[in-house]
Amino acid sequence: MATYTYVEVPGVPLLPIVPGAAHKWHAVIPTSRARGDVFALNVRVDDIWGNPTADCPAGPFRLKGNGPIAALPDEVRFQPGAKALRIEGLKVNAPGLIVIDVLDAGGQKVVSSNTLVAKDELSLRPYWGDLHAQSGETIGSGSALDYIVFGRDYAFLDMIGHQGNDFQITQRFWSKLNSLMREWNAPGRFVTLPGYEWSGNTALGGDRNVFYKDESLPIRRSSHALVADRSDVETDCWDARALFSALGPDFSQTVVWAHCGGRYADIAYAHDHALERSVEIHSSWGTFEWLAADAFQQGYRVGIVGNSDGHKGRPGSEPPGASLFGALGGLTCYWMKELTRDCLFDALQSRHHYATTGSRVHLMVDVQLADSGTVWTDDPRVPGARSHTSDVVMMGDIVSCSARCVALHATIVADSAILCIEVRRGSEILETIRPNGKLPMGRRYRIEWSGAEYRGRARQTVWDGTLRVEGAEIVSANPINFLNPDRPLKQVSRTELSWSSITTGNYAGIDLVLSGDDAAIKIETAVGELAVSLADVGHAPTIRKFGKLARELRISRQPDEYAVTASELRRDIDLVPGDNPLWICASFADGHQAWSSPIYFIGQQ
Structure with a gap:
């Protein structure tokens, strides 16, 4: 770990961990640009667990541009062993919507990119980042260098931060991390942001992200719990109030966020209007709109961010895996004049950003x-x-x-x-x-469950359950936010489904199509039940509430095809x-x- 205190154990076996077969393709372009802007298309394929894999055809792949795009090559190939592909030099030549389709050698569509909204002109442009996660030197997987490379070359981020737990960051690692941030900061291509996670317990204010404009400012830990060298212990800030007091003189060079991880932030206990600019309401740990509600109740004026807060060394693209993380890692889109650290800091201090649960929407x-x-x-x-x-x-x-x-x-x-x-x-x-x-509403129904047990650790709500239909048969049932491949949605019979599912403030569910609508549905879960006649179900959801942190079961009727x-x-x-x-x-x-x-x-x- 970051203490750099090691004891060699002889004869340790080496177990290589390699990605599996290709399962899901991704194609990423910017979400908005202006006429004349040059941009890149990035393509990768993941295995079923979300690991980038080279176990896919090298090509050739044809590219089909939809919308006002220029300089798009006819076809591309993956280099041998490559897990991602970057095609640069594409150009917006008029206002409109741009989507790029990737087709295989037989002309079948493999994947479509997200949509780029092209404008005549823009004063600010959107750039995407995951500023909050960590690597194996603190708690996580892989090295900090691998972490940065993944964010840039596989998650296709425009910017990245590293937020190691402060009580695990030695001076040696702090110096190394700042060197990496300085080395990999490349204005116009990829921006890094120095910082760390102040990891105080909730009773002392809870987790805060601390970001610095440059690498010269000191780390102010919540403790030296796992740091043997205590030569700088006098810089520790034992609670969030002390942290804000210590950071205050540098507030023009510092931004703080409150977030909910293992030690959720209590922003009623401590807040600083100059420093704490935003709250993180989504990460791999779940969805936490209550943190924004806390800020509104206190009269704070904060922005909204989402990040992965991941431990797997995959910033920008972190599924929860088989652990008790309950959500796909989030992203934040920043509206900036240009892709530089100064402009990123301007966006952070101005709160010019929006959060997503991991998708790239405009x-x-x-x-x-x-x-x-x-x-x-x-x-x-x-x-x-x-x-x-x-x-x-x-x-x-x-x-x-x-x-x-x-x-x-x-x-x-x-x-x-x-x-x-x-x-x-x-x-x-x-x-x-x-x-x-x-x-027109069809025979399509959307069943969702959401919420959490409480704010702290082990907040997962277990929704293991069944769905039974009377008076119709199941034509199709597709899972929504079933993020663990070991917990699939199962069709037991023509009229019954079963599942194992958790939520951590976010939601999961089923997109269900039936053979008729003169029917009834009964949903039984570990939390509670919902039984309805479909004649009583409309487009606005029918909801049953189960208390605690917004635990709900709901059902709504949907059109056969969305438009x-x-x-x-x-x-x-x-x-x-x-x-x-x-x-x-x-x-x-x-x-x-x-x-x-x-x-x-x-x-x-």
Whole structure:
């Protein structure tokens, strides 16, 4: 581990761990660019556990461009032994939507890329990162170097951070890690961000991510529990309040996030308006909207991020595997002027970002004001807070203005059907839009279960169960967020399903098609039951709640075929006195979700 205290054990066998056969292909391009921008297509294939594998045909593969794209080669090949392929020099030549299909030698589609939204011009461009995970030098797999290489060359990240547990980071490893961050930082191609995880227990404030603008600032640990060299023990910060006090003089060079891992953050115990800019509400540990709710309740103005917080050395692409991690690792998209560390830090401090559960969807939330307002980069409660005047504001902005009503504008472009969009003010859902709800409903039903036992470790809710149909037969049943291959959805008979499933604040479920709709369904799980006549089930879910942390069973009726994968909405929202954190949560048919950082309108008293 990071203590670098080793005892050699003779005769230890070497067990090579190698990826399996090709199972799932991925093709990744940027989510938005402007006319004339040059970009790259990245392709890889994973085995059933999410490990990149070279056990696939080398090619040739044909590339088919859909939309305003130039300089796309006709065909490409994988190099011998390669697990990924990067095709550079592609160009946006007009506004529109761009998707690239990868076809095998027989002309069959292997995979389609995510959608790139092409614009005439952009002042900010989206870049994708996973800034929160760690490697084997602390708790995890592989070396820090392998970790960085995976993030750039296999997960196709634009930026990366390393967040080792502070009580395991020796001065030697801290120096090595900073050297790697400096060496691999390549503006325009790949950005690294130095930092560490302050790993205090919840009673002392809980886990915080600390990010530095450069490699010169010191690590301030929660303890030296696994660090033998105590020559710098006087720099330790035993609780989060002490951490914020110590970091305060460097707040222009430092960003802190609160997150929920093994020691969930108690942001009511400690928070700093200048330092703590965001909360992480999704990771491999699960989904934690309650952390954002805590911030709203306390009157904090924070952005929203998602990361893997993974231990497997696979930043940017981390399934939970066979362990008790319950979710696919998340990602955050940052709106930046260019791909540099300075611009990343600007985005972090301005909260100009949105989180996903791992998908790369395009999301923008903005407001055109009738009259210019004051837009705050820093919370105005911070002495010397930076601000500027503008009549256009976007996700993450803190806004003082004379408006009593604002027109919220949101654009979503995804590769899976948009099931619902929630317009929120803090924890209040102002409106739920179901874009596919105008289609004729079919014999397709969506069953979902979600929630967690509590905030701390072992939060997993076990949903092992069965589904029985009376009056119809099962035509098809496809799993949603069944992320452990050892726990598949099973069809027991023409009228019965069974499964083993856990959730950790996120959700899982079944996409079910029946032979008729004059039928009834009974769902039995380890948590509880839900029995319904399908005549009573509509597009808005029928829900049964089971307490604790948002544990629910729900069923809804869906169209036979989805049609809406893109949505643009405008809503007039009356502002109330005090803070108005206006944000969007979108849910998709493939089981993914996305959350914008709120725009904080400070309503007139």
